[in-house]
Amino acid sequence: MKISGYLRPDGSIGFRNHIAILPSVGCANDVVVRLGRMYPDVRLLSHRQGCSQVGPDNDQTTRALVGLGKNPNIAGVLVVGLGCETIPAEYLAQEISKTKKMVDYLVFNDEEGLMAALPKGAKMLDRMLHETSKMKRVPCELEQLTVGLKCGLSDTTSGIASNPATGIAADRVIESGGTVIFGETPELIGAESIMAKRAASREIEEKLYRVADECKERVKTSGGDIQAANVAPGNIEGGITTIEEKSLGSIKKGGGTTLQGVLDYGEIPGDKGLFFMDSPGRTPEALTGFNAAGAQVLIFPTGGGSPAGSLISPVIKVTANSKTAQRLRGHIDVDVSTVISGEEQLVKAGDRIFQKLLQVANGEQTKSETLGYGSISIWNISPLCG
Amino acid sequence: MDVPKAIMIEQKDNVATLLSGIEEGSQVQIEIGERNFTVQAIDQIPYGHKIALKDIIKGEEVIKYGEVIGRSTDHIKEGSHVHIHNIKSLSLGNL
Numbered sequence: 001m002k003i004s005g006y007l008r009p010d011g012s013i014g015f016r017n018h019i020a021i022l023p024s025v026g027c028a029n030d031v032v033v034r035l036g037r038m039y040p041d042v043r044l045l046s047h048r049q050g051c052s053q054v055g056p057d058n059d060q061t062t063r064a065l066v067g068l069g070k071n072p073n074i075a076g077v078l079v080v081g082l083g084c085e086t087i088p089a090e091y092l093a094q095e096i097s098k099t100k101k102m103v104d105y106l107v108f109n110d111e112e113g114l115m116a117a118l119p120k121g122a123k124m125l126d127r128m129l130h131e132t133s134k135m136k137r138v139p140c141e142l143e144q145l146t147v148g149l150k151c152g153l154s155d156t157t158s159g160i161a162s163n164p165a166t167g168i169a170a171d172r173v174i175e176s177g178g179t180v181i182f183g184e185t186p187e188l189i190g191a192e193s194i195m196a197k198r199a200a201s202r203e204i205e206e207k208l209y210r211v212a213d214e215c216k217e218r219v220k221t222s223g224g225d226i227q228a229a230n231v232a233p234g235n236i237e238g239g240i241t242t243i244e245e246k247s248l249g250s251i252k253k254g255g256g257t258t259l260q261g262v263l264d265y266g267e268i269p270g271d272k273g274l275f276f277m278d279s280p281g282r283t284p285e286a287l288t289g290f291n292a293a294g295a296q297v298l299i300f301p302t303g304g305g306s307p308a309g310s311l312i313s314p315v316i317k318v319t320a321n322s323k324t325a326q327r328l329r330g331h332i333d334v335d336v337s338t339v340i341s342g343e344e345q346l347v348k349a350g351d352r353i354f355q356k357l358l359q360v361a362n363g364e365q366t367k368s369e370t371l372g373y374g375s376i377s378i379w380n381i382s383p384l385c386g
Numbered sequence: 387m388d389v390p391k392a393i394m395i396e397q398k399d400n401v402a403t404l405l406s407g408i409e410e411g412s413q414v415q416i417e418i419g420e421r422n423f424t425v426q427a428i429d430q431i432p433y434g435h436k437i438a439l440k441d442i443i444k445g446e447e448v449i450k451y452g453e454v455i456g457r458s459t460d461h462i463k464e465g466s467h468v469h470i471h472n473i474k475s476l477s478l479g480n481l
Contacts, residue, residue: 189477190477227477236470239436241470242455245450248450
């Protein structure tokens, strides 16, 4: 199947054509939401970061905000700031402008209140929306595609079928020259040595172990244990007993190719191929990290079911649990429970996921996309200092 | 009535995962690739949980996906339910 997308000025391809409003700080969310009411199709990337952050935590939030604006699915972005925040709206706009896409910014404290800020923002959005209405898809290659992978509410069917089937689709993307990013560092624990064997270099292997160790340390410092933190009651009820069992099943979704790098949270890969992103297991943060890294489509294998969507990239929901496929038929895009029942080979199921990926890239909406929800949540690595 | 089935993922595994809930005493067909063999369940085991394919002594590694998923905390007989009551994560010792 051929694919097509929107050619951006920097040569990247968007598989959706969104206009987004990005607050540089959580305090600007109210202005963003009010502007959003005037333009229901615009993506509101409200979040709670951007103030009272220092050091690596501030760097991480900055990287994530810039990355979100740079995502190729976004044709144009209006950055809204207050004027007092740590990460200025003007700075974010300048960084995002390096992609040469439409970028504008609005600083609330430069205006005489909301009544003055709204028409100014509205004019900027109006112009961008009009420009996007003229854009057309052009044929493109799979090497322009970056796919993010997240598994959620895993159960016994995840490690046996939905994750390995997703892994087969991931391998197909990489064989075709594309990029796949998977993450959830807590689900590396117990499986580090398996992934390390596939690392393209010593440096990548070392970073893999380092991010896993840092994760264990963070949990320990908080007074918890990784088993309790990451093996949820729903997992246990579904048959998963230990973090190792969960992790070994989880990494299956990354397929079998060489690991080309370990990304920091929200970091855009500098090359094609398979990457692991240091990221939390929690869905909103994980999906936000992939959005910031440039993923245009997300695949989400689930056991017990999840309604998760994304404002920036369509989420393809996959399950091998036949009860979930029936109960959540309004949310599941690909049912691979036929692998569990023995009716279908794993390879064929993987191929079906890959075909759905191409259809979605070409414009077919996923169920969560039609439902039209999603949220931005940036992974905070330090406690609030302010 | 269909014979209840369980999936064994790698040859090295000493547990298999149930594809349907079973009563104590059921004969379970264990599938690995094209091969299959039978194990008698000595516990009632819910769907998605694991059955021991052989005796596992206390402290022995429990293997699934060909890798260690934990250590047994009790002597486990072949056909037993293997779950959080008799398997412990290695992370709880190492942390």
